[in-house]
Amino acid sequence: MTAQSKEMTAEATSSWLRTLVDLAVPVLAVLTALAIGALVIWASGADVVAAYKGLLEGALGSMRGITETLVLATPYTLAGLAVALGFRCGLFNIGVEGQFYIGALFSVYVGYAVKGLPMLVHVPLALLVGALGGALWGAIPGFLKARLGAHEVINTIMMNYIAVKTVDYLVKNPMRDATSTIPRTPFIERSATLPQLLAPYRLHLGFLIAVAAIFVVYWLLWKTTLGFEIRTVGANPDAAQYAGMSVTRNFVLAMLLSGALAGLAGTSEVLGTNRNLPAAFVSGYGFDSIAIALLAKSHPFGILPAALLWAGLRQGAGLMQVRAAISIDLINIVQALVIVFIAADEIIRWIYRIRRPKEEIREVVFTRGWGR
Amino acid sequence: MTLALETRGCSKAFPGVQACDSISFQLEKGEIHAVLGENGAGKTTLMNIIYGLYDEDEGEVFLNGEEVDIRAPSDAIRRGIGMVHQHFMLIPVFTVAENIMLGMETTKNGLLDEQGAAKQIREFSHQFGLDVDPNAYVKDLPVGIQQRVEIIKALYRKADILILDEPTAVLTPQEAKELFEIMRSLAAQGKSIIFITHKLKEVFAVADRITVLRNGRVVGTTTPGEATEAKLAEMMVGREVILTVDKGPPELGDVVLKVEDLVVLDDRRVQAVDGVSLQVRAGEILGVAGVQGNGQTELVEAITGLRPVLSGEIEILGHDTTHSTPRQIIEAGVAHVPEDRQKHGLVLSYPLVDNLVLSTYYRPPFAHGLLIDNEAVDEFGREVIAEYDVRTPSEYVLAGKLSGGNQQKLIVAREFSRPSELVIAAQPTRGLDVGSIEFIHQRLVEKRDAGSGILLVSVELDEIMSLSDRIAVLYQGKIIDTLPASEATRERLGLLMAGVHKEENK
Numbered sequence: 040m041t042a043q044s045k046e047m048t049a050e051a052t053s054s055w056l057r058t059l060v061d062l063a064v065p066v067l068a069v070l071t072a073l074a075i076g077a078l079v080i081w082a083s084g085a086d087v088v089a090a091y092k093g094l095l096e097g098a099l100g101s102m103r104g105i106t107e108t109l110v111l112a113t114p115y116t117l118a119g120l121a122v123a124l125g126f127r128c129g130l131f132n133i134g135v136e137g138q139f140y141i142g143a144l145f146s147v148y149v150g151y152a153v154k155g156l157p158m159l160v161h162v163p164l165a166l167l168v169g170a171l172g173g174a175l176w177g178a179i180p181g182f183l184k185a186r187l188g189a190h191e192v193i194n195t196i197m198m199n200y201i202a203v204k205t206v207d208y209l210v211k212n213p214m215r216d217a218t219s220t221i222p223r224t225p226f227i228e229r230s231a232t233l234p235q236l237l238a239p240y241r242l243h244l245g246f247l248i249a250v251a252a253i254f255v256v257y258w259l260l261w262k263t264t265l266g267f268e269i270r271t272v273g274a275n276p277d278a279a280q281y282a283g284m285s286v287t288r289n290f291v292l293a294m295l296l297s298g299a300l301a302g303l304a305g306t307s308e309v310l311g312t313n314r315n316l317p318a319a320f321v322s323g324y325g326f327d328s329i330a331i332a333l334l335a336k337s338h339p340f341g342i343l344p345a346a347l348l349w350a351g352l353r354q355g356a357g358l359m360q361v362r363a364a365i366s367i368d369l370i371n372i373v374q375a376l377v378i379v380f381i382a383a384d385e386i387i388r389w390i391y392r393i394r395r396p397k398e399e400i401r402e403v404v405f406t407r408g409w410g411r
Numbered sequence: 412m413t414l415a416l417e418t419r420g421c422s423k424a425f426p427g428v429q430a431c432d433s434i435s436f437q438l439e440k441g442e443i444h445a446v447l448g449e450n451g452a453g454k455t456t457l458m459n460i461i462y463g464l465y466d467e468d469e470g471e472v473f474l475n476g477e478e479v480d481i482r483a484p485s486d487a488i489r490r491g492i493g494m495v496h497q498h499f500m501l502i503p504v505f506t507v508a509e510n511i512m513l514g515m516e517t518t519k520n521g522l523l524d525e526q527g528a529a530k531q532i533r534e535f536s537h538q539f540g541l542d543v544d545p546n547a548y549v550k551d552l553p554v555g556i557q558q559r560v561e562i563i564k565a566l567y568r569k570a571d572i573l574i575l576d577e578p579t580a581v582l583t584p585q586e587a588k589e590l591f592e593i594m595r596s597l598a599a600q601g602k603s604i605i606f607i608t609h610k611l612k613e614v615f616a617v618a619d620r621i622t623v624l625r626n627g628r629v630v631g632t633t634t635p636g637e638a639t640e641a642k643l644a645e646m647m648v649g650r651e652v653i654l655t656v657d658k659g660p661p662e663l664g665d666v667v668l669k670v671e672d673l674v675v676l677d678d679r680r681v682q683a684v685d686g687v688s689l690q691v692r693a694g695e696i697l698g699v700a701g702v703q704g705n706g707q708t709e710l711v712e713a714i715t716g717l718r719p720v721l722s723g724e725i726e727i728l729g730h731d732t733t734h735s736t737p738r739q740i741i742e743a744g745v746a747h748v749p750e751d752r753q754k755h756g757l758v759l760s761y762p763l764v765d766n767l768v769l770s771t772y773y774r775p776p777f778a779h780g781l782l783i784d785n786e787a788v789d790e791f792g793r794e795v796i797a798e799y800d801v802r803t804p805s806e807y808v809l810a811g812k813l814s815g816g817n818q819q820k821l822i823v824a825r826e827f828s829r830p831s832e833l834v835i836a837a838q839p840t841r842g843l844d845v846g847s848i849e850f851i852h853q854r855l856v857e858k859r860d861a862g863s864g865i866l867l868v869s870v871e872l873d874e875i876m877s878l879s880d881r882i883a884v885l886y887q888g889k890i891i892d893t894l895p896a897s898e899a900t901r902e903r904l905g906l907l908m909a910g911v912h913k914e915e916n917k
């Protein structure tokens with residue numbers, strides 16, 4: 040046996056160990072961030088135990104807490120999947136926020152303007168149109184990149200501004216509900232509402248749609264020719280081109296699918312939670328979703344735990360604030376630290392002495408240089 | 412004679428592999444000592460230990476009889492060890508003098524003392540025959556001269572021991588000859604040189620002694636007088652190696668590739684291919700020789716659809732493919748072994764099985780409609796891996812984990828396992844060990860004998876000469892001459908590669 044094949048057998052047997060190590064880094068990143076959060080709480084003179092007990096109870100301590108965490112996790116999951124799908128194709132879709140808004144806009148219109156449909160038709164229609172809106176919004180920067188080599192990071196950011204301001208204008212003017220004192224669209228029809236799963240709690244069908252989307256994205260990426268192409272373009276665009284795949288077509292396709300998922304996230308917010316679109320609609324899900332995709336290492340199955348974590352932190356923050364009299368913003372610090380530790384995982388590897396395999400092959404390249 | 416450098420029982424292990432296993436190696440003062448071995452034999456690891464890039468697990472390093480602990484390249488440089496890497500570490504937009512001063516700038520009244528450096532460079536030029544203009548910009552210099560700059564850089568840092576890592580890989584035969592002269596002149600004046608290579612011929616041309624490594628161990632140390640090429644090859648590989656390729660006369664068929672007046676731009680929008688015309692017929696191997704960077708890459712990319720054609724025509728198997736997509740060209744029956752196996756040939760983060768269907772994944776039996784049939788993919792992978800002798804513990808190992816030779820076998824397996832009538836092989840054995848080269852050469856000849864036309868583009872003259880039926884020499888984007896293999900000699904090809912045509916040479 041040559042030295043080299045010895046090396047590879049050793050590696051094959053230790054591959055499960057590698058997987059464990061891969062999992063350890065995100066988990067340790069979260070724990071470390073919480074530990075530093077505790078230091079901050081302690082330094083500001085508040086009770087650390089009370090604060091974290093409040094956080095935990097707020098997120099998971101009651102039926103209401105749990106269901107609300109799931110309500111929050113719904114858009115996080117869908118939007119996180121959107122970012123992860125982009126990453127898999129080597130694209131950094133920062134435009135999830137804008138695609139989210141457009142999805143919300145399209146679906147709320149179908150929700151209130153189309154009347155007299157049975158629920159079995161109206162709900163799928165509204166979902167479909169919302170996803171289409173996001174897909175359209177995502178495909179534009181995808182097309183610009185494919186055709187002109189314009190970098191998607193710049194263009195998706197710009198598309199965010201356009202989306203947010205357009206929605207703001209439409210909601211305050213042509214789509215405004217004249218009977219309301221605050222600027223918002225009319226409420227959607229009952230037939231377009233995503234049904235609650237556990238009345239009287241707000242948890243709605245959107246959560247199940249999000250979970251289903253995880254499996255659909257997994258299936259798409261690993262079981263279909265389309266996914267094979269998307270992943271190949273993401274892993275090595277030169278090899279993809281060499282093998283006869285159209286790199287540019289896959290850029291457009293991936294942005295379109297990513298936009299559709301983001302649009303669906305906005306749609307589920309409107310059809311399941313808000314039931315209208317207020318001018319004061321501030322999502323922020325689009326940006327948090329980047330964090331979630333990073334935490335999940337762009338794997339569909341990692342998205343749900345990451346989204347639940349994010350939702351739990353957000354949901355529990357309220358009770359933490361009441362119990363320990365500390366600002367809700369502490370959660371932002373913890374979340375930011377998680378991202379820092381994930382992005383710069385060397386820190387975590389250094390603290391916990393986790394060795395990086397010598398020639399690690401990066402499966403996902405988060406973003407490439409400028410141009411094609 | 413005193414030893415300039417000695418390693419005693421140096422070992423270095425990486426997780427799962429013993430890269431250096433108790434290596435004892437002696438470099439005498441003023442000698443040229445070739446270190447010969449296949450890829451992965453431990454040559455580079457040993458040099459990195461000496462140069463302070465790695466810390467040895469066990470063993471000692473002695474310099475001039477004194478035990479030393481070299482912790483970083485800066486340590487090595489301070490102790491008089493200089494290394495010329497395979498990839499030059501020069502800044503193209505700086506002059507030779509500036510590059511040489513880089514990192515140890517001498518100043519005069521607070522300003523860079525470029526004149527002093529230039530003077531020193533001229534002295535070296537004179538002393539060792541290292542002809543370089545100190546004021547030239549590195550980007551304007553040919554590769555061979557850039558290499559001299561690297562050597563001067565080491566000498567400027569007062570190196571007494573020079574490590575040259577595969578220095579001839581980027582040179583024409585003439586440039587290599589000049590390098591050998593420089594090496595001899597350096598050695599004659601007391602410099603000690605470690606010459607890393609896997610090319611047998613060069614060892615005989617320049618080395619005083621030869622140490623052969625295999626699997627991290629020293630197989631033996633010998634001299635060019637005692638050894639033969641076959642003996643060294645056997646030491647390197649551990650078994651007898653067939654160095655020559657057996658092949659009969661070609662049985663010519665129809666024209667499978669016809670290129671006419673082809674003009675192609677490179678990435679800087681310069682005409683890299685400048686009016687090339689050539690033909691490949693079924694059953695023959697047309698070798699395209701030339702020094703790296705004379706338009707080979709662009710020619711191959713244009714034929715395979717990866718690079719747009721500015722003007723001219725390409726016809727493959729009777730179809731006009733001048734503006735076809737890579738997929739159309741693949742489907743027409745073209746196999747392509749790309750020049751850069753890691754950039755184009757493989758997705759390193761994919762398992763072997765996925766790499767094997769990289770261009771056929773969308774067709775039955777691998778896919779039915781949108782759905783990929785993973786079982787069919789895996790089964791195909793297992794068969795082909797066995798057939799092409801890709802050494803791997805499992806077909807699910809990531810391609811990036813394989814050695815260069817096995818990666819290349821994987822690509823050859825993929826390209827040759829699907830029906831094709833034209834094979835484009837670009838640098839098919841670059842950086843490979845003798846065993847893999849032998850394997851790939853045999854497969855190319857088999858493919859030719861089975862009636863495929865083969866366009867072989869290579870910078871290795873030996874490869875071109877042993878495989879080709881006809882040889883075209885590419886120089887500055889033009890085919891300067893085409894000759895039958897029987898008329899080609901190393902000297903004649905070497906002159907053509909340098910742009911010297913027979914008529915002009917009189």
